[in-house]
Amino acid sequence: MNDDSSLSRAERNRQQLRSDILQAAFIEFAERGYHQTAISDIAKRLGIGHGTFYRHFTNKRDILEHVIDDIATKIIATLEAENAPDAVTSLEAYKEQCARIANRLSDVLTANPAIARLILLEATSIDADMTKRLMNLIDWGGQLVAAYMINxxxxxxFRKDLDCQSTGHAVVGMILVCALRFLSNPNPDEQQGLAIAIQRLLVDGIAIH
Amino acid sequence: MNDDSSLSRAERNRQQLRSDILQAAFIEFAERGYHQTAISDIAKRLGIGHGTFYRHFTNKRDILEHVIDDIATKIIATLEAENAPDAVTSLEAYKEQCARIANRLSDVLTANPAIARLILLEATSIDADMTKRLMNLIDWGGQLVAAYMINxxxxxxFRKDLDCQSTGHAVVGMILVCALRFLSNPNPDEQQGLAIAIQRLLVDGIAIH
Amino acid sequence: MNDDSSLSRAERNRQQLRSDILQAAFIEFAERGYHQTAISDIAKRLGIGHGTFYRHFTNKRDILEHVIDDIATKIIATLEAENAPDAVTSLEAYKEQCARIANRLSDVLTANPAIARLILLEATSIDADMTKRLMNLIDWGGQLVAAYMINxxxxxxFRKDLDCQSTGHAVVGMILVCALRFLSNPNPDEQQGLAIAIQRLLVDGIAIH
Amino acid sequence: MNDDSSLSRAERNRQQLRSDILQAAFIEFAERGYHQTAISDIAKRLGIGHGTFYRHFTNKRDILEHVIDDIATKIIATLEAENAPDAVTSLEAYKEQCARIANRLSDVLTANPAIARLILLEATSIDADMTKRLMNLIDWGGQLVAAYMINxxxxxxFRKDLDCQSTGHAVVGMILVCALRFLSNPNPDEQQGLAIAIQRLLVDGIAIH
DNA sequence: TATGAATGAGTTTTCATTCAT
DNA sequence: AATGAATGAAAACTCATTCAT
Incomplete structure (x- = not known):
């Protein structure tokens, strides 16, 4: 018994169209950039009148917000889908955890490169509020990583003197660079190499002990 | 005998104005964002007619390119000002090198936060070509770091099995996150903590050996 | 046996709805102005779908016409409710007549200021045809007053040389100004003072004889 | 030695264009109505690009304000051009004064019927602020007439018991009706008749004494 | 018959760029 | 060389009206 069963046919259509518009906006924003995308581009992509857009979203800014929120939610869900930080109890388990998360992120990225493009490249230049949201997302990522480290x-x-907060942020930085490099050169081998190098760096550093 | 002496007074004025326009554009782009900045804003800031702008730059896009190039040049110069990679011959010297570079970057950032804002947030959303340039800059950074590691x-x-390329990129990612966090919260202590954590992470990793 | 009894229940509902729409349109037009009122505003006020509107009126313009017609009819009825012009047979009776009419108009205005707002301020700026209607209404008022004067x-x-037509129009002007001042400052005392002054002006003029 | 002599040629052109735009807007607003007039209509009438409009006026509303202000200024100037209220010292002089003012108004109206159309029909339905301005103008007219009567x-x-304020407003109403009738039927004879009737009404009333 | 989803014509406004002075 | 007036393409947004359900 799913939620839809309780909705009228009309309401289902409505939801569907709304979701289609979101999807189309997502694609257009990612492909051409937010500023380069006109509402009419989104409408054209769907073959609907551009007035219809305004029945579902109040604004160009409004739909961007929804698009970004959707992405953020998806990213957060992806990362939280893994076991909780305190489910890891050994270095070995932690390494496996890292590998799993790396794979998940890689899958998401591979399946939908537009996500990275939109959130890393486009959303940064809308306005202060949107920038703040992104910064918060990055911060959230740092906190999540830090939680594993604290554990x-x-x-x-892990080292007794590990600065978990800062190191958490550093890890996020490395994840970001993965995404960025993937955008400019979506080579699975490089991705793989980067992921491994990061995991090794994390665990062993680069120096000879 | 400096270069200027060979230029006519008029030409020197011209160069000066061009440079002033660049500076003004830099400030405006950083403060309001590229898309939110009108050519007339730049001209107004200088108290010149906005038609004059077009005597020195062909385009709004054109000046952005120059602004970004200037920044990139400055960043590259900052990092290359340090000894060449092969001037480092011990882990200890490497650590010192890292610290020095961290301080330099931190100084640049502190002195001019607009640089980070412009290059990380604004320039990402202009068009494919500009994005490519940024990616190249990031790549260049990775190569530079990698050169030290190869050495x-x-x-x-350093570990025999160190993947210098990938680890180089990873380091760039951590530098990026420093800049981003500085933008959202320019707290010297956090910056300091982040820099130290990154250096520790690099050398020792996070695990107990 | 009233008229409604001969109508089906459905038809009565229909008439009722039509009348409700008219009423709602009247209020909206008066409150926000014709151009600022959307059909959906009218529908929303009634809690009906705005498509329904078009089952009863062909146009936005159409309903305005009906609203204005209703008002005009009401005004005409108000004024004609008094005895016919030739029912007055003395100056004294005429003065009383004037006072009665003034009171009636004042009552209508007080009870429903929106009427004045709509007909004097809004309806004037629709199109040539609507303007013509208003002018005709004003003309009709002039004729009515003139009829009393002729009598x-x-x-x-009354003076033998009285130009009844023109003076009739002049009187309408004074009534208009009453309504306008009432709109901008609905002060009963001022209304009263204006009404008295007009009646004195009419009968005695302003000069000393 | 006129003002223009101190202006540069460019500035004179600028003022001229601004004035042309005002004039064109005035005509369009009067002919088609404010709401029915697009900025591009105004520009088209002048054969200029519609962007040029925005170099001289910030807004559609803005130019309406200027158009209305110009008209109001002109009307006020017309009425104040006559001798001051206390320059009249006898009923005879007052009658002449009335006749002169009537003629002046009539001239203005005849020369430019659009003035009346714009201020009486169009400006009433813009917004509360504009309506307020008109009401103030009407009030000002009432005060001016009242000043004569007080004198x-x-x-x-004049009668000792004359309510000058109210009677002043009444007179304005009669002037308004002149303008309105002139709009719907610009017949010089009717205008003349109306003017005379009003003057007679004022001085003698309609009754037999 | 009632509904409201869809539509697109129409409007305002901005601003990069051109070019005559 | 500098200027800023002029331009019009482009974009966001509204809303009267239609029509399938």
């Missing part, structure tokens, strides 16, 4: 320190398989 | 591996103070 | 001249209590 | 009462050629 690792507590359980003793 | 370190050769001289034996 | 007065005939019966000898 | 007349003081000098003894």
């Amino acid at each position: 690792g320190v507590k359980l003793g398989y | 370190g591996v050769k001289l034996g103070y | 007065g001249v005939k019966l000898g209590y | 007349g009462v003081k000098l003894g050629y």
Whole structure:
């Protein structure tokens, strides 16, 4: 018994169209950029009148917000889908965790490169509020990573003097660079190499001990 | 005998004005964003007619290119001002090198936050070509870091199996995150903490060995 | 046996709805102005779908016409409700007549200021045809007043040389100004003062004889 | 030595264009109505690009304001051009004064019927602020007429018990009706008749004494 | 019959760019 | 060389009206 069953046919159509518009906007924004995309481009892509757009979203800005929110939600869900930080109890388990997360992110990215383009390249230049949202997302990522590290320190398989907050952010930076490089050169081998290098860096550093 | 002496007074004025326009454009783009900045805003800031702008730059896009190029040149110069990669011959020297570079970058950032804003947030959403340039800059950074690492591996103070290319990119990612966090919260302590954490991460990793 | 009894229940509902729409349109037009009122505003006020509007009126323009017609009819009825012009047979009776009419108009205005707003301010700027209607209404008012005057001249209590037509129009002007001032400042005392001054002006003029 | 002599040729051109735009807007607003007039209509009438409009006026509303202000200024100037209220010292002089003012108004109206159309029909339906301005103008007219009457009462050629304020407003109403009738039927004879009737009404009333 | 989703004509406004002075 | 007036393409947004359900 799904939610849709309780909706009228009309309402289902409405939801569908709304979702189609979101999708079309997502594609257009990612392909041409937010500023280069006119509402009429979105409408044209769907073969609807551009007035119809305004029945579902109040604004160009409004739909961007929804598009970005959707992406953020998806990213957050992807990362939180993994076990909770305190589910990891050993360095070995942590390495596996890292690998799994790397794979998940890689899958998301591969399946939908536009996500990265939109959130990393486009959304940064809308206005202060949108920038703030992105910064918050990055911050959230840092906190999440930090939580794993705090757990690792507590359980003793990470350095006692590890600055978890800062290191968390650093890790996010490395993830960002993965996404950026993927955008400019979507080569699975490079992605793979980058992922491994990051995991090695994390665990072992680069120096000889 | 400096270069200027060979230029006519008129030509010197011309060069000066051109440079002033660049500077004004830089400030406006950084403060209001590229799309939100009108050519007349730039001209107004200088107190010149906006028609004059077109005597020095062919385009709004054109001046952005020059502004970004200037920034890129400055960043590259900042990083290359340090000794060449092969001037480092020990882990200890490498650590010092890292610290020095971190300080330099931090100085540049602190002195001119607009640089980061412009290059990380604004320039990403102009068009494919501009994005490509940024990606190239990031790539260049990765190569530079990689060169140090290659040297370190050769001289034996870095892991033999270090993937220098990938790790180089990873380091760039961490630098990026420094800049981003600085933009959203320009707190010297956090910057400092981040820099230290990154250096520790690099050298020691996070795990207990 | 009233008229409604001969109508089907459905038809009565239909008439009721039509009348409700007219009423709602009247209020909206008066409150926000014709151009600022959307059909959907009218529908929303009634809680009906705005498509329904078009089952009862062909046009936005169409309903305005009906609204204005209703008002005009009401005004005409108000004024004609008084005795016919030739029912007045003395200056004294005429004065009383004037006072009664003034009171009636004042009552209508007070009860429904929107009428004045709509007919004097809004309806003037629709199109040539609507303007013509208003002019005709004003003309009709002038004729009505003139009829009283003609009667007065005939019966000898008005000047022999009275230009009844023109003076009739002049009187309408004074009534208009009452309405306008009431709109901008609905002060009963001022209304009262204006009404008295007009009646005195009419009968005695302003000069000392 | 006129003002223009101190202006540059460019500035004179600028002022001229601005004035041309005002004139064109005036005509369009009067002919088609404010709401029915697009900025591009105004530009088209002048054969200029519609962007040029915005170099001289910030808004459609803005230019309406200027058009209306110009008209109001002209009307006020026309009426104040006559001698001051206290320059009249006898009923005879007052009658002449009335006749002169009537003629002046008639001339203005005849020369430019659009003035009346714009201010009486169009400007009423823009917004509350514009309506307020018109009401103020009407009020000002009432005060001006009242000033004459106060003088007349003081000098003894008007009734002691004359309610000057209210009667002043009444007179404005009669002037309004002149303008309105002129709009719907620009017949010089009717105008003349109306003017005379009003003057007679004022001085003598309609009754037999 | 009532509904409201869809439509696109029409309007305002901005601003990069050109070019005569 | 500098200027800024003129331009019009382009874009966002509204809303009267139609019509399938």
